[in-house]
């Protein structure tokens with residue numbers, strides 16, 4: 001008999017299209033207590049199936065419709081262009097009470113609802129790759145038929161991936177530009193810092209090690225002190241010292257303006273993706 005305090009059993013999870021991002025979410029879900037026996041991951045290539053089985057102990061298949069039968073949670077992990085064909089493939093096989101969870105950039109829940117059976121619960125999410133090490137951030141938003149219980153179930157799915165925040169769906173494209181793509185900007189900065197260290201005579205190994213630790217430490221300092229980044233930046237910048245010299249060069253190089261421009265471009269790309277690949281509107 002199950003004790004009244006025992007956590008509810010996790011529903012069967014079908015991951016459709018288990019690439020980089022879906023695997024990171026899958027790893028986080030397993031770390032957060034989802035049972036590998038309750039997970040089926042779909043793939044297109046046998047070598048990918050073998051990798052996933054070996055790394056996570058989950059079962060795999062190339063048959064998306066078979067995967068969603070009996071699944072209470074269906075995670076859509078394919079690229080935007082592959083969403084329409086995938087949803088048409090699985091729509092009839094979906095369990096009526098399943099929640100469909102999208103991690104696809106740009107595509108609104110309405111585009112999923114338009115091709116899935118009437119009343120299907122859809123939750124849109126925007127995770128990021130640090131989910132793989134439990135340090136991700138995911139924003140979630142309900143579609144028309146997703147209830148608080150569905151959102152709670154998705155939060156449970158994502159609990160092991162890091163921070164989960166609820167946002168209005170209209171804000172998901174902005175989230176995508178900031179935190180969905182964000183790790184790439186940070187890796188870009190670390191790479192640039194390390195390259196500069198090499199230019200200044202450090203070995204590559206030491207340059208990359210201290211650049212990485214600096215980003216990690218600065219992130220923790222921000223998080224643990226709760227201080228505004230501008231204040232923390234001032235605390236590094238001694239009057240007449242070395243840091244202000246460097247920051248002045250960054251300003252002269254238009255780095256801050258380049259970030260604003262870059263994130264506006266990422267945001268605009270989400271709308272282009274929706275226009276090009278929303279199921280039914282593909283061209």
Ligand SMILES: NC(=O)C1=CN([C@@H]2O[C@H](COP(=O)(O)OP(=O)(O)OC[C@H]3O[C@@H](n4cnc5c(N)ncnc54)[C@H](OP(=O)(O)O)[C@@H]3O)[C@@H](O)[C@H]2O)C=CC1
Pocket residue numbers: 016017018019020021022042043044045048062064077078079080082086103104105106126127128129180181
């Ligand atoms: N990467 C990131 O940081 C983030 C990505 N996203 C979103 O995640 C989604 C996937 O991106 P990403 O993980 O980077 O890309 P990937 O190419 O790594 O993942 C997509 C996967 O889907 C598989 N696939 C495609 N069609 C099918 C199908 N019909 N049946 C089974 N598997 C299929 C592909 O197989 P194959 O390998 O054979 O091509 C691939 O493994 C995108 O929609 C993106 O917007 C969201 C947030 C962050």
Ligand SMILES: O=C(O)[C@@H]1CCC=N1
Pocket residue numbers: 105176180181
């Ligand atoms: O580049 C992309 O389109 C996806 C969405 C956010 C991060 N990667």
